[in-house]
Amino acid sequence: MAAVAVNGAKLGTASQAYLESRAMSDTKVLISDLCRQFYNLGWVSGTGGSITIKVHDDSVPKPQQLVVMSPSGVQKERMLPEDMYVLSPNGSILSTPSPKPYPHKPPKCSDCGPLFMKITHMEMIKGIQGHGYYDELVVPIIENTAHEYELTESLAKAIEAYPKTTAVLVRNHGIYIWGDSWISAKTQAECYHYLFDAAIKLNQLGLDPSTPIHGPIQNVKGVLGSGIHRNISVNAGTAASDNKSDPAQRCIVLDIEGTTTPISFVTDVLFPYARNNVGRHLSATYDTAETQDDIKLLRSQVQDDLEKGVVGSVPIPLDDVGKEGVIAALVANVESMIKADRKITALKQLQGHIWRTGYEKKELEGVVFEDVPEALKKWHDSGIKVYIYSSGSRLAQRLVFGNSNYGDLREYLSGFFDTTVGNKRESSSYAEIVQSVGVDKPSQVLFVTDVFQEAVAAKEAGNELPVLPHPSRENIKCNQVYKPSYQQPGHVTST
Numbered sequence: 001m002a003a004v005a006v007n008g009a010k011l012g013t014a015s016q017a018y019l020e021s022r023a024m025s026d027t028k029v030l031i032s033d034l035c036r037q038f039y040n041l042g043w044v045s046g047t048g049g050s051i052t053i054k055v056h057d058d059s060v061p062k063p064q065q066l067v068v069m070s071p072s073g074v075q076k077e078r079m080l081p082e083d084m085y086v087l088s089p090n091g092s093i094l095s096t097p098s099p100k101p102y103p104h105k106p107p108k109c110s111d112c113g114p115l116f117m118k119i120t121h122m123e124m125i126k127g128i129q130g131h132g133y134y135d136e137l138v139v140p141i142i143e144n145t146a147h148e149y150e151l152t153e154s155l156a157k158a159i160e161a162y163p164k165t166t167a168v169l170v171r172n173h174g175i176y177i178w179g180d181s182w183i184s185a186k187t188q189a190e191c192y193h194y195l196f197d198a199a200i201k202l203n204q205l206g207l208d209p210s211t212p213i214h215g216p217i218q219n220v221k222g223v224l225g226s227g228i229h230r231n232i233s234v235n236a237g238t239a240a241s242d243n244k245s246d247p248a249q250r251c252i253v254l255d256i257e258g259t260t261t262p263i264s265f266v267t268d269v270l271f272p273y274a275r276n277n278v279g280r281h282l283s284a285t286y287d288t289a290e291t292q293d294d295i296k297l298l299r300s301q302v303q304d305d306l307e308k309g310v311v312g313s314v315p316i317p318l319d320d321v322g323k324e325g326v327i328a329a330l331v332a333n334v335e336s337m338i339k340a341d342r343k344i345t346a347l348k349q350l351q352g353h354i355w356r357t358g359y360e361k362k363e364l365e366g367v368v369f370e371d372v373p374e375a376l377k378k379w380h381d382s383g384i385k386v387y388i389y390s391s392g393s394r395l396a397q398r399l400v401f402g403n404s405n406y407g408d409l410r411e412y413l414s415g416f417f418d419t420t421v422g423n424k425r426e427s428s429s430y431a432e433i434v435q436s437v438g439v440d441k442p443s444q445v446l447f448v449t450d451v452f453q454e455a456v457a458a459k460e461a462g463n464e465l466p467v468l469p470h471p472s473r474e475n476i477k478c479n480q481v482y483k484p485s486y487q488q489p490g491h492v493t494s495t
Helices: 013-019 022-040 123-127 148-161 182-204 263-285 289-308 323-339 345-360 372-381 394-402 427-437 452-460
Strands: 052-054 067-069 085-087 093-095 115-120 136-142 167-170 174-177 251-254 385-389 415-417 445-448
Touching: 013 022, 022 052, 022 067, 022 182, 136 148, 148 167, 174 182, 251 427, 263 289, 263 323, 263 345, 289 323, 289 345, 323 345, 345 394, 372 385, 385 427, 394 415, 415 427, 427 445, 427 452, 445 452
Parallel strands: 136 167, 251 385, 251 445, 385 415
Antiparallel strands: 052 067, 067 085, 085 093, 115 136, 167 174
16 A cells, blocks of 8 residues: 655555545545535536535544545536545645546646625624624625636735635635535535625615615615616505505415525424434335335436436335335435435425424424514415425425414415426426416516525516515515525515
């Protein structure tokens, strides 16, 4: 076994074992999974974007821990663990991925007096390391260069000038974000994404994101941006003063996760419950027609995943090998799908059945924001039909609203849509919903979501779109549109 040089010194065969360790393998898999997720979020495209993670091993001192880096010039949605570079702590290359045949581009190792932007008094600031709601978040902005390695000096100066920062924006390039762990870095990336989007929308509305009250930048009347009006004076959450439906807005379609319900409820409660109980559920219900249908769907999905080389996919044996073998393979695939947060019907259908058992046993209770029940009731009483469209199965949706922390809210809902009508980021899905809810034209449907790509797809189908108003939620018409925050109460009644 060959010795490996780190920081210019040969550390012996132990380092070779480190290179071949489970921690190294898991880190490579993690980066390929994150690259795929970031691609699906729209954060990276083409050959842009890179992720770097230190390989944690308790037996290796932190300064000597090796680094895994995603390559440049490789499509992020197709990245595999074997595509990764392994670097020493001083940046020298220890392991290089093999080139792939045409039409793949050969992988290459990424090269990896400031301005700044300010944001304050927004809920998501609490997700940024070392910051609270009342703090002012300052993100340095530096100028771009032809080569990334030329950014080193200006990056260092920006970090020195703003020691609390965990991100630096590079003009006309992108953003560098870091954290104590990959979870911290990923969480902060999500929070920065929200905060930057909110700041842009506030600015487009003539509002200042850097002041506590987010007041107007200047006294502007009339239309700002893309048909967004500032002179609006109708109470939030009401369709009209006479309690009758506005004929221009006959239906409202709501997303769940991040819109009516905290994302934390889904990620910290529902997903872990499904993951921890999938084996028990399959064992207890294996011979039922419902579970056999779930297994049939999963077999089809896994076969497709295997053909596409999806990381984490495990072949599911035939029934003749025995129930235990089939269930073990199913559990492995489901755990991988949940970890990757995949929006696929086979997974969502099974999760719905697992969650139903949890609600029946009172082990689960649905969660909605405190203003949701009032908003649903007002819309219902005003004659506006309200529907739900979520990547979760229709059963899972009914369970959340039927067993919520505010009681059974299903009486205010006219129907449920899931991914059987199509992917939430495809305009055809919203066109299908328009056909189903019985309106004369797509613009009579208001779609409310916290995901920009979903809003774009709805816009392409002719639906009304989310726009972020003043956070006070005052002076907003019901037929104006709101892009909600996903941790702050008051998401739905702002429409």
